[in-house]
Amino acid sequence: MLTKSILQGYKKTEIGIIPEDWNEFTINSLSKSFTKQTGFDYSAYIKPKLITTFKSGTLPFIQNKDFKEKKINFDTDYYIPEDVANNFPRILLDEKCLLISISGSIGKIGIFSNFRKAFVGGAVAVVKFKDIDQLDWIMYYLLSNAGQNSLLNNVKAGSHQNLILADIRKIIVPITSEKERKTIVGIISDIDELIQNIDKLISKKKDTQKGTMQDLLTGKRRLAGFTKPWNVMTFEDVSDKKIKWSITGGPFGSNLKINDYVSNGVRIIQLQNIGDGKFKDDYKIFTSEKKADELLSANIYPNEIIISKMGDPVGRACFIPNKDRRYLMASDGIRLAVDESKFDKKFVLYYINSSYFRNRVIEASTGSTRQRIGLKDLKKIQFHAPSLAEQQIIGTILYDMKSEIKGLEKERDKFIVLKNGVIEKLLTGEIRLK
Numbered sequence: 001m002l003t004k005s006i007l008q009g010y011k012k013t014e015i016g017i018i019p020e021d022w023n024e025f026t027i028n029s030l031s032k033s034f035t036k037q038t039g040f041d042y043s044a045y046i047k048p049k050l051i052t053t054f055k056s057g058t059l060p061f062i063q064n065k066d067f068k069e070k071k072i073n074f075d076t077d078y079y080i081p082e083d084v085a086n087n088f089p090r091i092l093l094d095e096k097c098l099l100i101s102i103s104g105s106i107g108k109i110g111i112f113s114n115f116r117k118a119f120v121g122g123a124v125a126v127v128k129f130k131d132i133d134q135l136d137w138i139m140y141y142l143l144s145n146a147g148q149n150s151l152l153n154n155v156k157a158g159s160h161q162n163l164i165l166a167d168i169r170k171i172i173v174p175i176t177s178e179k180e181r182k183t184i185v186g187i188i189s190d191i192d193e194l195i196q197n198i199d200k201l202i203s204k205k206k207d208t209q210k211g212t213m214q215d216l217l218t219g220k221r222r223l224a225g226f227t228k229p230w231n232v233m234t235f236e237d238v239s240d241k242k243i244k245w246s247i248t249g250g251p252f253g254s255n256l257k258i259n260d261y262v263s264n265g266v267r268i269i270q271l272q273n274i275g276d277g278k279f280k281d282d283y284k285i286f287t288s289e290k291k292a293d294e295l296l297s298a299n300i301y302p303n304e305i306i307i308s309k310m311g312d313p314v315g316r317a318c319f320i321p322n323k324d325r326r327y328l329m330a331s332d333g334i335r336l337a338v339d340e341s342k343f344d345k346k347f348v349l350y351y352i353n354s355s356y357f358r359n360r361v362i363e364a365s366t367g368s369t370r371q372r373i374g375l376k377d378l379k380k381i382q383f384h385a386p387s388l389a390e391q392q393i394i395g396t397i398l399y400d401m402k403s404e405i406k407g408l409e410k411e412r413d414k415f416i417v418l419k420n421g422v423i424e425k426l427l428t429g430e431i432r433l434k
Contacts (some may be wrong), residue, residue, distance in 0.1 A: 010429070013242035018174045019429040027138065028169035035090045036102065036165060042122050045087070050078040059085050062093065063121040064101035067110030067216065069139070070192065074116065085119045091126050093118040098127040098139060102149075102163040107151045109142045111135060125165055134175065136185045137427070138334055139174050144423045145393030168215040174428065181353055184426045191419045198412040199402055207399045216349075216394045217354050219384060226390045236379035243337035256330065261285055266292040267324055269300060274308045276316040277353040277402075285330060298329045305336040305349055310372040317352040319345075334375055343387060346395030357383060 011020045018024070028034060037046065050061060054075075060066075061078035085092050093112045101108035103123035112118065120126055129135050139148045154167035175181065215221035219230050256268070265286040273280050288320050292299060300306060302322040307315060309332035317336075320327055329335060338345045351357050365371040385391065425431040 012171075013174075015150075015172050015174065016428070019176070019432065022174050022176045022429055024172050024174050026169060027127065027171050027173060030129055030131070030134060030138070030173070031169075032130045033090050034125070034165060036125045037091050037122040038120065041088065042108070045084065046080065049081055049084045050079075052078060054079050057082055058135070060118045060309055061121060062112075062115075062118050062124065063107055064099075064103075064105050064123045067099050067108070067112070067124075069109065069143070070111050070113065072110065072112060072115070072118070074118065079335065080119050082117070085117075088119075090128075091120050093120060093126070093294065095128060096132050096135060097324055097394070098129070098135060100125040100127065100142070100163070100168060102165070102168070103150060103160065106155055106161055106163060107142075107148050109139055111139050114207050118285055118427055125163075125168065133178070133182070135179050136189070137175065138173055140185065140423050142171075144198055144427050146424070147171075147173075148190060149152060149277065155285055176429065180433060187426070188419060188422055191415055191422065194417050195412055195419065197219050198247045198408055198415070202408050203403070205405050205408065209398070209405065212349060212401065213354060213398055214356070216397065219386065223393055226386065228387060230384040230386045232382060232384055234379060235381045235383060238336065238338055238343050240337045240339040242410055255400055256291070260287050260291050262288050266326060266328050268328045268330045269306055269320070269333055271308055271333065274306055274311075274316055274333065275318050276313065278317045281321070292326065292328050295328060300327050300329050300333070300335045301337075301343070302326075305338065305345070305352070307333055307334040307336060307352065308332065309374070310367070310370055312370075313358060313362075314365050314371040314373055315352065315358060315378070317349055319349060332372075334378065343385070344388060344391035344395040344397050346384075347391035350398045351383065353383075357381070 009020055010017050011227050013024055015024065050095050051058065054060075058079035059082050060074045060076045061080050062072065062074075062076060066073040066076055094114065094117050097112050099110040099112055099120065101123060104123050118239070129138070142151065150171045151163065151168070154163055154171075155161050156164055156167075177182075212221075214225075263286065265288045268285050268287055270283050270285070300320055302320050302324070304320050305317050306320055306329065307317040311332075336348075338348050360370060360383070361373055364377040364381060365373045386394070426433075
C-alpha cells in the first residue's frame, strides 16, 4: 500500500492510486470488437454442425476449459466446418485476441495468438483490439487481483453465475507509456517462459519415472548383479506379523462423535488425506489423546502405510507423515506396518500405487458406483517381489526420481508466486521501473 510519504507522483482515480503519468481506459474504448456467441446462433446454426473428430476443413471449437493465459488447447472436444465458422467473423479466431470466460470458470483469461484458426463456444467472450501491442498488458492486468476483482464484482447470479458483456466493457484498465508497458510485459513473459520450461521438464521427468516404475516393478528391467527369479506371494506376506493389520470403517470409522473433536491433539487421517503416493496435508481435524488411547486399534504411526478401502482410485496408498507421535485412522483406512526384514517400505508403497497392482485391487473390489475393497480380499492379492536387496535399490531409484520432480515443482511454484507479485505491483504502478 502506498503511504502519504510516497504519494508524490501518484494520483487517486476511480480504480485506486496510480502514477500521475499513467492513463485509464475502459476495455471497450480499446477494442474494435467485443462479442460472444449468441444462444440462437448456437442452437440454430452452430450446434447441428459440430463434430467430435478433426477433419480437413474444420476448426477447433475452443471452450473455456481449453485456454489459460497464453496456452490454447487445439485438440478439443468438438470441431466446426470452416465454412460455417466463416459466417460468424466476429467470433472467428483469425487474429490475435483476448478470450474471457464469462460462464462456469468465470474470470479465466487467455490470449489467442493466431497460431491457427479456431472458433469459440458460448461461455467465452472474444475481444479484438485496435492496438495489438496492448493485448498482453490487458491480459496480465485482468489476471492481477485488481483485474480479477473488477471481473468478479460484476458476476450475475441466476441459475448459474455469469458475466454480462456490457459490464466487462466498462472495466477500467490503467496503462503506462509504450516503452514501460513493453518492458513490464517482457519481464512477466520471461517469468512465464521460465515456468513453462520447468513444467515441460517436470512432464518429461514424470514420463521417464512412469516408464522406469513400470519396468522395475514388474521385473521387465533387472538391475545389474541381480538374476534370481522373483517370488510369488500374497499381499498378506508384506505385513509385520508382530503388528496387526488395522482397519476402520463407517463415516467416522473410529466411532467418533461431534464432541470428540478438539482444536488440537491427535490428528485424524481421513480418506481425503490419502493421496496416490502422496499424503495430502489438508482437511485437518483432531481428537484428544484420551480418545485416541480408547481407540488403540485405529492408531497409526509415522512412516507406516495407509491404504484407502474406497474412493477414486480404490487402494491408493501413502506414507503417514513424520510430524507427530501418532495419528488416528478414520473413514475407511487400512493400516499396513511393513515387515522390514523381508520388504523395503518404499518398494511396497510404489508397488501398491502401480497400475499393475491397482488393476488387481480393482478386480477384487465390490460396488458399482464407488469401488470398495475389504481387508480380507486385499490380503489375498498375489504379486511378485525380488530379494530385499533388489527391492531397496528399486525403492531408492524411484524415491530419488520422485524427489527430483518434487524439487522442480517447488521451484516452479516459487516462480509462480514471484510472477503473481510482479503482476500486482508492476501493472498497478506500485513499483516503477527505472
